[in-house]
Amino acid sequence: MRMPYRAGIGLAAVISFLLIGVGSVFSQEAGTAEESADSLEIQLKNDGEWLWGDVLAVDLEKKKIKVKHLDYETYTEKEIIIAVDAQTTYENVRSLEEIKPQDTVSIDYAVDSKGKNAAKNISVEKLENTEPSAEEGAFGEAEDTAGTAADIQAEAAE
Numbered sequence: 001m002r003m004p005y006r007a008g009i010g011l012a013a014v015i016s017f018l019l020i021g022v023g024s025v026f027s028q029e030a031g032t033a034e035e036s037a038d039s040l041e042i043q044l045k046n047d048g049e050w051l052w053g054d055v056l057a058v059d060l061e062k063k064k065i066k067v068k069h070l071d072y073e074t075y076t077e078k079e080i081i082i083a084v085d086a087q088t089t090y091e092n093v094r095s096l097e098e099i100k101p102q103d104t105v106s107i108d109y110a111v112d113s114k115g116k117n118a119a120k121n122i123s124v125e126k127l128e129n130t131e132p133s134a135e136e137g138a139f140g141e142a143e144d145t146a147g148t149a150a151d152i153q154a155e156a157a158e
Contacts, residue, residue: 048110048120051080055103063096065119067105082109082117091123099124 053069056079063084071078084096093099104125109117 048108049117050106050108052106053104055099055101055105057101058096058099060097065096065099065105065107065122067107080117082107082119084119084122088119089121091121092126093122093124096122 051067051069053067055065056068057066059065064081065084066079066081068077068079070076088096090096099105099122104127106123106125107119108121109119111117
């Protein structure tokens with residue numbers, strides 16, 4: 001059975017449109033993946049940055065903190081100034097006034113469109129006292145000395 005000439009041309013046209021349509025779908029998916037990666041990077045930048053470093057200075061009047069930190073991309077030490085506002089939350093301190101130079105801090109911050117750094121959260125690292133106090137023994141536990149004087153007096157009386 002032989003196809004008429006017009007039906008063959010129509011069938012070829014339909015197949016051509018299908019192939020072109022499928023090709024454009026695949027090319028759009030590749031473009032969409034690249035656009036998704038770009039938008040994810042922008043979203044991550046908008047979600048904020050994080051640093052861990054040592055406080056160099058605190059300006060209470062301007063409500064800014066200067067921190068020396070390691071840039072993990074270049075492995076160089078850098079200094080950064082971060083502004084503090086009413087929305088900034090704190091951990092291990094109640095306010096900017098309690099933060100002092102040489103404190104170790106972890107800061108979550110955002111960078112606005114003008115390049116200004118604004119703190120979202122500031123956590124001050126509190127070091128635990130690692131040396132035993134006078135009341136503690138060599139293993140960091142309080143020695144039980146209760147009754148020692150009474151025991152000595154009892155033994156002397158015997």
